[in-house]
Amino acid sequence: MEDEKTNTGQINIDLSEDVAQGTYANLVMLTHSSSEFIVDFIGALPGMRRPKVNSRIILAPEHAKRLLMALQDNVSKYEQRFGRIKNTDGAGGGTIPIDFGSAADA
Numbered sequence: 756m757e758d759e760k761t762n763t764g765q766i767n768i769d770l771s772e773d774v775a776q777g778t779y780a781n782l783v784m785l786t787h788s789s790s791e792f793i794v795d796f797i798g799a800l801p802g803m804r805r806p807k808v809n810s811r812i813i814l815a816p817e818h819a820k821r822l823l824m825a826l827q828d829n830v831s832k833y834e835q836r837f838g839r840i841k842n843t844d845g846a847g848g849g850t851i852p853i854d855f856g857s858a859a860d861a
Contacts, residue, residue, distance in 0.1 A: 778809045792819035 780796035787793065792814045799806035814822065834840060 780809055782806070784808075787816075787819075791815060 778796065779798045782797040782799045784795040784797065785792065794812045794814065795808045796810045796812075797806050798809050830840065
């Protein structure tokens with residue numbers, strides 16, 4: 756356990772080069788059950804008939820709330836520095852017609 760933590764109690768996190776490159780997502784789908792939150796990140800580009808989920812993150816409810824608080828804090832800091840982020844193109848709760856077909860449908 757000592758190898759995973761520094762003397763200050765912080766965890767050393769390894770970030771591989773391929774993960775550090777990131778994955779583009781301009782659409783996020785959220786769902787939940789009583790025991791978990793599921794966050795799907797999707798890159799939906801013009802002309803794509805069937806965009807695919809690039810990454811799925813599954814969180815315990817407590818971690819989902821921590822993520823929410825961290826996002827709120829970071830958005831607030833961003834807006835203080837760069838100005839208010841505007842909601843455009845129907846952002847803010849509009850319904851998007853999406854069908855989650857199976858891989859066999861592709």
